Amino acid sequence: MKRFFRRFIEKFIEGIFFLSSSVTTLTVLLIVVFLFREGMGVFNKTPIEEGFAIALNKNNSVKEISSLDMKNIFDQNITNWKTLGGNNDSIILFRIDDISNYFTDEQLGDSLQYVPKCISSLVDSLTGIIAFIPEKYIDKHFAGRKLPMDKISVGKFLSGKEWFPTAQPASQLGVLPLILGTLWVSLMAILIALPLGLATAIYMAEIASEKVRRILKPLIELLAGIPSVVYGFFGLIVIVPLIQKVFDLPVGETGLAGSIVLGIMALPTIITISEDAIRTTPRAMKEASLALGANKWQTIARVIIPYSMSGITAAAILGIGRAIGETMAVLMVTGNAAVIPHTILEPVRTIPATIAAELGEAPQGGLHYEALFALGCILFILTMATNLLVEYISKKRKYNKQ
Amino acid sequence: MAEGEKISSNKMLKQAIAFNLFRILSFSVVAILIIILSFITIKGFRAISWEFLTAMPEDGMTKGGIYPAIIGTFYLIAGSMLFAFPIGVLSAIYINEYAKDGFFKRFVKLMTNNLAGIPSIVFGLFGMSLFVNTLGFGDSILAGSLTLGLLTLPVVIRTTEEALKAVDHSFRLGSYALGATKLQTIRRVVLPMSLPNIITGLILSIGRVSGETAPILFTVAAYFLPKLPTSIFDQVMALPYHLYVISTSGTNIEESRPIAYGTALVLIAIVLIVNLLANGLRRYFGNKVKMN
Incomplete structure (x- = not known):
């Protein structure tokens, strides 16, 4: 009985030694899992800040804008749609904070309930506009065209030459x-x-x-x-x-x-x-x-x-x-x-x-x-x-x- | 004859040139070390005083001391060692005493090597993702200690393995012959004999932990926190992070320079003491433990 007990203890302690020796392996695996789980998230997103969208006038012929062009537009390095293959029309930047330049508080409503309508009419009336607005203001009556943005691809991530992760409205993630x-x-x-x-x-x-x-x-x-x-x-x-x-x-x-x-x-x-x-x-x-x-x-x-x-x-x-x-x-x-x-x-x-x-x-x-x-x-x-x-x-x- | 002598003297001349060049290059490596050490010692010595070591930082860290950073680093060393030392030693015992030569042993050794090669900033990312966010420890001594512990685990395992290997196999056989079991042999014969070398490894890993910055950036280190931690879920200041902050992004970089020199000297002093202690132990017990 005593002998059996002793053998049990020996085996038990060997088990503890074994578990300890697997800690390094486990750590390497965990590092891989956690690193890649967080890191791969970047490839399912568009470079636009979450909850925001880019909208153009519906007559604008530009179909898509790369995130580099986007940065150039908002840095005012590109000022005419012609550069991007569109109509000869100068670009009008619109950020959501600019709304008070176009509308009075009254027009926007007490609880901002008319904001979607105001933005819609603004995008409709200005042919050269590019609007960077929260997605929630785009409803089904929206008169403009929401610009589709490409998801970030592995190739673009690796070959991109610009690293401006905090750039507005589109992050530049080229490593x-x-x-x-x-x-x-x-x-x-x-x-x-x-x-x-x-x-x-x-x-x-x-x-x-x-x-x-x-x-x-x-x-x-x-x-x-x-x-x-x-x-x-x-x-x-x-x-x-x-x-x-x-x-x-x-x-x-x-x-x-x-x-x-x-x-x-x-x-x-x-x-x-x-x-x-x-x-x-x-x-x-x-x-x-x-x-x-x-x-x-x-x-x-x-x-x-x-x-x-x-x-x-x-x-x-x-x-x-x-x-x-x-x-x-x-x-x-x-x-x-x-x-x-x-x-x-x-x-x-x-x-x-x-x-x-x-x-x-x-x-x-x-x-x-x-x-x-x-x-x-x-x-x-x-x-x-x-x-x-x-x-x-x-x-x-x-x-x-x- | 004359031809032969010419070749021979040419040969010796080349040798003399090469050897002297190598000697000069080797001593220039030593010279680099001496320049770094003496520069920081001379500049830092002026900043060091009893008050510097025991006072709280003041005035946006342009005055006062580094007491909380010293205490913080001490807690981080203690915490990471509490984690890494037992696991590392047990792990090394398993690899060296129990595991049979084969796939498993090779695999574990490969993984240990790989873990040792992972950059410290990746440990920082991992610690932040696992300990701070997923397990919800927040920026805390616990999260920082665990991250540093994982980082230093390969060092502990390797030095312990070397120490165990240094125990001659005949001692184990003698113990078995007397009727001892494997566990008894490890406990009463192998561990006592290798203990000095294991302790040397422990001291060396303390040196490593005390200077690491990248793993604690996002897991524990506080920019300015003039009070001492009260639990393992508190943030602390730490010496290496403190040096980084006051030498690059403080409000008054010029005014806080003396404090930066002082902090660098304290860090160097820790490393020096650790190395002297480890070398002393090694010499005292007459055995060799490989560093790193």
Whole structure:
């Protein structure tokens, strides 16, 4: 009986261990579910604010307006319907707040009961009007034409070049500048970090004495331990003004500043992983090279580096993955302009920085909120892809060695 | 002969150039670290005083101290560790002691690696969606701690796994030979032997948690809250978020600069202490735990 009880306890506790070990898997799955559930919402909506509609005069020949044209119309960059393929008629903007310019309080009624009728007659009388009005004011007697708006598609979301999520009346949700900004800054960061990190890894693994290595190793770990806000703060106070001065720019918050800070932050990852890779070079290979008369440097350049190339590649990819996901430091130093960068000396904006900067102001469940979650999905996919790539490379490496 | 000597000296010259270049590049990495640390230490040291550490912020955060941020970060560390430490250690025990080599073990390890690779801002989104909105915790210590706990779980699991692996298999066999069960062996032999290394892992993950900003942006952090929390459903200020806010979007960025330096120094100090402690422990017990 006692023995049976003890076995039961053992099994029970093993069950608890098992459950704990499934927490990480569960978390990854939950992250996928929650991220995509919120993020995919953006693709079922039109870019117009919920509950609002765009209406035109019924004689207007324009059939549809893209959300970019919509923004241009309301920014008064497009002022004639001819530009959009319609009649030669100047565009009259009408927002619901403008109604008091056309009608008196009396005409609108004590409890605003005549508003639908007033809007209807206004849209009917002005041929060039474009009205941005709450949907509830459009009843079945409405004399104008409600403009159908396309739903946001995945293709448009990914290829759109404008990111103005709060633009009225139609949000501009094009993430191309953000994706390019992220990749641009991350790749530059690795270009900065790779030579420095690789040299350090080779130095630590092959050249430095054990004593020097013992000093260097904890320092590199310390570099990895510094929080990203502190890097961002340092970048903001030191690197940004420096770049501004050196390149004589109006602002120092540029892609370059982000790349430098990210490059410093990627150093520990690159150093640690490539050092590990270099250390796995079999002693026999090194000794064979030395026995053939090669000196130490020739052995490093011709034997050790080629042998550990896949590990070094893994280090670089992992470094890029880390850089892509880094938020705070980038947010603080890149200037956050959502435009496609042409040079490294312009402000850029990355995906994580956009989420961090805008989520606080986006109302929960709204289009903007969902668009930011969709950005989170993109980020998740990008980093997952780099992780799996690294996993694949290191697996192949192990396989080759056997 | 002369030809051979020429090749040989050429070879040595190249080696000398390469080695010196690598040495210079390596030391420039160290130099970067020293520049960052000394810059923040020198500038921050002027701001640090007993009052700075124990007073409430005042005047739109241009005066006063950072006491609530320190306390807030402390609560977040405690909360996330209460969650991540037990689950992480139990999980590592299962992976290392119970699970047989095969699909399940590989899968769990892959998922742990994947979780470690997810950017912290995605954890922030997830924490906001699950803990703050769906479960209705609101912006609270609870939501923030759970988010940070999930973020640091892979670190705890990995360091614990390394610690368990470092215990030689013969100790387990000896214990079984004496008639102990698997659980008894784990409790009385494996865990006591690996405890120092597990604690080292715990300390390192505290370092990580204390500096994370992105996950707490939308789950707990308060911009300005000059009082201490009274329950786990309260918002708190936290050191990393405080540094971010006063260095970028405060009303008086110039006037609050000294406070920003001071806050950065406190954050750096935490990281330094954590690293020294972990290295000290490692050296003391003579075992190696891999970082990260």
